Amino acid sequence: MEEPMARSTSFKPGKSGNPQTKFEPGNCHRWPPGQSGNPAGKSKRRVAFEESFNEALITHGSPEEAAQLLWQAARAGEPWAIQELCRRFAPQAHSFHIQDIQDEQIDYSQFSKEQLRQLDAILQQAGSQPLPPDEGNGST
Numbered sequence: 001m002e003e004p005m006a007r008s009t010s011f012k013p014g015k016s017g018n019p020q021t022k023f024e025p026g027n028c029h030r031w032p033p034g035q036s037g038n039p040a041g042k043s044k045r046r047v048a049f050e051e052s053f054n055e056a057l058i059t060h061g062s063p064e065e066a067a068q069l070l071w072q073a074a075r076a077g078e079p080w081a082i083q084e085l086c087r088r089f090a091p092q093a094h095s096f097h098i099q100d101i102q103d104e105q106i107d108y109s110q111f112s113k114e115q116l117r118q119l120d121a122i123l124q125q126a127g128s129q130p131l132p133p134d135e136g137n138g139s140t
Contacts, residue, residue, distance in 0.1 A: 070085065
């Protein structure tokens with residue numbers, strides 16, 4: 001007699017952990033498309049608790065004490081504390097990469113007369129050099 005195969009309990013992307021309880025289309029408890037979270041919002045009791053809790057934090061401690069606790073946690077190797085210190089001391093810079101495009105890389109023959117006029121007006125407004133004279137692209 002063969003022994004039953006052991007059931008695989010490892011995670012499989014795209015597979016429900018329990019197909020018998022999966023919310024199939026048509027299930028009255030399934031959330032409608034585009035809806036997520038709690039449609040009723042936070043309960044009044046939760047909001048009241050958070051307000052009271054925040055008030056207690058503000059009145060029973062100081063920013064210096066909070067900073068001290070953060071440093072202690074970071075020195076103890078707590079990843080969340082180290083991450084918070086890094087976030088505060090070295091905020092992530094948002095930068096743009098501007099690429100200089102040389103005229104020889106642009107094929108002006110692909111533009112219509114109107115597009116060339118618009119591009120020329122934009123470049124003039126930006127203080128750039130005007131477009132090159134007619135090179136068989138239909139511009140005047």
